[in-house]
Amino acid sequence: MNNPNGPMYFKGIYHLFYQYNPEAAIWENIEWAHSISRDLINWKSLKSAIFPSKPFDINGCWSGSATVLPGFKPVILYTGIDSQNRQVQNYAIPANLADPLLTEWVKPDNNPIVEPGTEVNASAFRDPSTAWLSFNGQWKTIIGGRSEQTGMAYLYRSKDFLNWTKAEQPLHSVPNTGMWECPDFYPVARFGRFGLDASVTGNWVKHVLKVSLDLTRYDYYTVGKYYPTTDKYVPDNTSADGWNGLRYDYGNFYASKSFYDPMRKRRVLWGWANESDSVQDDVSKGWAGIQAIPRTVWLDPNGKQLLQWPVMELNRLRRRRVMMIHQKLVMGQNVEIKGITAAQADVEVIFSFSSLDKAETFDPSWVDAQAVCSQLGSTTQGGVGPFGLLTLASENLEEFTPVFFRIFKAETNKHVVLMCSDARSSSLKDGLYKPTFAGFVDIDLSSKKLPLRSLIDHSVIESFGGGGKTCITSRVYPTKAVFEDAHLHVFNNGTEPITVEYLGAWSMRSACVN
Ligand code: DQQ
Known part of the structure; x- marks a missing residue:
């Protein structure tokens, strides 16, 4: 397994999807495996939710995120590797909203909903974030990318979650940082440990932009200010914005993704830790890759960095x-x-x-x-x-x-x-x-x-x-x-x-x- 994908809470159940190869303990044949839990610690696996089957994802179902639309309607945005090996963005929806396990997922035929077009590098265009809803009723999402060596979070807007338009300017970009994978963008309260839904804005919140830098394989973030009218994110200059920036984790923790847990009013962070043994070892043990213990994240009262702590449910294993x-x-x-x-x-x-x-x-x-x-x-x-x-x-x-x-x-x-x-x-x-x-x-x-x-x-x-x-x-x-x-x-x-x-x-x- 590799990246955590689309974590969410739905009708009493936590859902976690992850990049998975059903054939072997190496990276290939990537689909979205699906596990469910009531406490974020004990998990049951269901059948894979999304797997390559259509021209728009036949070569792989790569990372993405879930957004729960008003009326408790989850939608997954994910990157498909299409029949021409381009990275395109697709959506998938539950086949039956009455099923709290969300066992079956449908990939409608009007996919892909975002194509790289002529301006964007089709091999550096992936991992849509959880979308947030703006004051004017528009949905927004960011997609990781690279233009030459400038890493960027492309911004897309939509009124109906189906037709997406690329904003002229990315939400943020930084020269010489290479490909930005798995961008995550969310508000944090200036004070207190409680988490916030992705759409919350206001003077009492700051924003966090996390990117996974492909070249170093670390997850970096900045704390800053988001201007919803111009869709600009400006990092505070309390830490570096790039290689020397703050990391979620200074060890083996990559391609992370957070979600807002409305049950416990907290933001929960998932990260992937790959193996440090050889490919041969992985093949012989028959598995490779783990998801780290989920962490609650909130803003340090000093306003300059995040604090992280294992979710409290872990204590039940003590x-x-x-x-x-x-x-x-x-x-x-x-x-x-x-x-x-x-x-x-x-x-x-x-x-x-x-x-x-x-x-x-x-x-x-x-x-x-x-x-x-x-x-x-x-x-x-x-x-x-x-x-x-x-x-x-x-x-x-x-x-x-x-x-x-x-x-x-x-x-x-x-x-x-x-x-x-x-x-x-x-x-x-x-x-x-x-x-x-x-x-x-x-x-x-x-x-x-x-x-x-x-x-x-x-x-x-x-x-x-x-x-x-x-x-x-x-x-x-x-x-x-x-x-x-x-x-x-x-x-x-x-x-x-x-x-x-x-x-x-x-x-x-x-x-x-x-
Ligand atoms: N792995 C996924 C991509 C992502 C990368 C493919 C990060 O979507 O950019 O398995 O580890």
Whole structure:
């Protein structure tokens, strides 16, 4: 499987579609598989909703989104690869609106409803977003594209959801960013955690534009202002708009898509984490690709970035909890958390320190968090940090994936927090991609506390630093640290003693995942 597609809530049921090859664990024969859930955690798969069958999608049913039209009428917009191998935009509708499972989908014969025409590159024109309704009754959607090396979100307008006209100007574009895949555009409340339907506008909201950059395979976003009358999106200049921009996740998380959940009044984000093992491994295990745990997203009260947190329904999988309270860790100390299934666990921890005096000096040329993390790692002694969790550790630490922080002193008493999830030591097996993922955490340290949550699930570690300010997903394939032989530790390799103020670690039940 790859990208999540068309997530939505309909009549008491969450629907998730995803790019899927029914034939093999490699990318080919792409159709829309369909799964349903009542709690976003336990899933049942239905038959595929959309699959290649007509001239307008005979070579593939690629990514797209769902929009629930007034009167609770879902419509899917998706990219079809047509008989001439062009990327065209199609729609599909439920065959029976009385069926809450939405089992059957119809692709009407008036497809495609948007063609690339002469101005648009037909091989760089895909992934329509959820549409939003404007004050004048017009629907709008964006489609990812590229003109030469300028990445862009083409804007289309429609009065009836069938006839779409391309706006003269894209909603937004950025030179030298290459193809924009899977654009997502939505409002966020300036304050509060509640989510908003795609059509909400006003002075009390900001907007988020996310694009998946094909060249780096990361999902970048900006926070900005949307002007509905001119259909312009202007990012605030609080973060870079391009390669150095904010990422949803500094690890393996791509082609994401969000939706508004009217039941719980929240915006939920889905992302795809591909495998980091070889194609051969995927073929022999018979599957490849996972959807990460869905996350609630909202605007950080600082207005500059998003916060993300696993949906609360995940907590229902928690079983026994073990706790650690006020555990001091001096330099070089490593304490095992015993009594949980360390290969399938949810860990929440709050670290504290009494002073930042020992923080090492931050070199202003260190703009690339990943490079800093590869250079310093989790074992090189530091001042404040490295400290954190050793996840999926084998008994004698031949294998472990550290998720940790290092705190530096920058100019004028400011501090820089680096968060890493380092797969280099994750497995003794060769032929794996073992990256050192890292990001900076823009957090106020005046409380002298730093929280971390990690969801550990055999081959995936999803970590949320600073209460969801910086997230990192790693895929790892230990050979020894598996099932009952996996261990979890807290560690400190900095000269400043660190205290585990609180740690709660839960053994997790298995969810029903298709
Ligand atoms: N994968 C899909 C495309 C999308 C890309 C095809 C992103 O629609 O642009 O499977 O991973």
